[in-house]
Amino acid sequence: MAKPPLKVTLSKHPEFKVIHVNGALIAAKADEGFMKFFLDILEPKIGAGGKKIEVDFINREFQVEVRMSTIVFLQIAQQMEHHIKQLEKKGILKREKKPRKAPEPYRI
Numbered sequence: 571m572a573k574p575p576l577k578v579t580l581s582k583h584p585e586f587k588v589i590h591v592n593g594a595l596i597a598a599k600a601d602e603g604f605m606k607f608f609l610d611i612l613e614p615k616i617g618a619g620g621k622k623i624e625v626d627f628i629n630r631e632f633q634v635e636v637r638m639s640t641i642v643f644l645q646i647a648q649q650m651e652h653h654i655k656q657l658e659k660k661g662i663l664k665r666e667k668k669p670r671k672a673p674e675p676y677r678i
Contacts, residue, residue: 589633603643606635 591607598604611629616622638646657663 591633593630598640598643601640602637603640604635604637606632608632 589607589609591609593608593610595606595608596604609631611631612625613627613629614623614625617624654663654665658665
């Protein structure tokens with residue numbers, strides 16, 4: 571006789587919170603993958619004559635780092651790709667025809 575399916579309950583950790591980000595540094599090695607989510611904060615200055623806004627630098631503030639096994643990393647990537655394809659099918663999202671060059675990796 572087959573076992574009944576495993577029951578899963580959902581709960582939130584007491585310190586659970588929602589954050590908004592505008593980028594992530596993502597990498598994987600043989601034994602783990604990670605995502606470091608960040609928020610770029612622009613600090614613009616008003617230029618001469620008050621007509622031009624200038625940005626001298628961006629403060630890239632890391633919000634959270636998530637580490638996982640490479641299997642979980644792959645599963646998340648597949649889930650994201652599935653959702654992207656669904657949005658493309660509905661006409662909500664359109665990928666660039668020529669992908670942008672990936673930025674050079676850097677260490678933090």
